[in-house]
Amino acid sequence: MAIFVQEPEGEFVDQVGYAAEEVEAYLETLIRESTAARADRMNIAASARLPAPAAISPGVRRPTAGLSQEDAARTGAIGEHKVAVGTRKNYVSQWKRFTSWAARRGVRSLPAAPEHVAAYLAERSERDGHKPPTLRVAAAAIKFFHQEAELENPCGSKSVREILIGVTRMKGSRQKQAKGITEAEFNAIRETARLPRRSRGGSMESRATAKARGETDIAIIGLMRDALLRVSEAAALRWSDIVPMDDGTGSLLIRRSKTDQDGKGAVAFVSAPTMKSLARIRGDTPEEGSVFGLARSQLSRRIARAALEAGLGEGFSGHSPCVGMAQDLARAGIELPRLMTAGRWRSPRMPALYTRNESVSKGAVAEFYGHYGRYGSRFRMHPEGLISGVALPLDGEESLKELTE
16 A cells, blocks of 8 residues: 655655555554654654655644643543544545555555546446445545545535535435334334354254343343434443332433534433333343443344244344334324434434334325314315315315315
């Protein structure tokens, strides 16, 4: 891999031969360190044969004197939290992909020319079939690394913006949605979750093992439905976050989430059946112990497998409990603002997407047919049908004549 560094005179020097782990460490450094920390680590970067971030552009000021290693460590540790862990990993993955593409083409990745970024995104769209949301994340990663290096963002250029707009109009912005585990699907899972299964190796579970695994699956899905949890939130839960109430229900403290990176926290309701499920799986786990003891990917796989074993088919994931509860709430008549509060959504876009099929039956046209057709109104469908979307009373021949003349 080649890393291009702009010297103060304005000439680019192609420095080749870095080990892969050195490059990866360099990328992580760009993410982790604040401006002060990057300046203080100038000499460390040079000793590792990597270009110091401050040397990438002649417009970046030289290190500030008077900063100690303690200062660098302190500012670097705090600066680490400016982006979420999941976002950071995603950006690093996307950035590595772009730098590999740039190296194959023999062009600079940092700073990148807008035309090269546009060509890269267009290639991923046409050759790899990547959809607009994926390409927007790729562009966001490129923007992020340029900003970290205090370089101009190439993704703000007209050529890159046109590509992102163009692929959205060509392919649409619709995203694949996980199937929801509604109450009906959850009942099917409850009935089959404790049954013995065959492992990948072909051996059959014992009844005791199947029961323990099934109880955990039911508790996972039940809690994720009740609190509309994302998999990252479920994976981070501790037993101390769950507080039982006198009536058998409970409350759940969600300390931090995708939509609450500042850690303000939120409290969610937990139903009595779910509290019983949790009590069955706790055992002697301490208060600060993990509720499920599973990583995000493991939670997603268990949910998908539970749905498959219940005969629900494929298409279920870690999003399914949250999606299913949102759909149940919409069917129950819960309006979008309350739904957003329950799911801790800052924007109506995702809950509206999850519940759009349920919302159809409550739309203007559905309400028209329900009100004027089924509920005894003096208006019913005229034998001639609807004229210009207007419902006519049965004795409305004169009105019909007026509308058609």
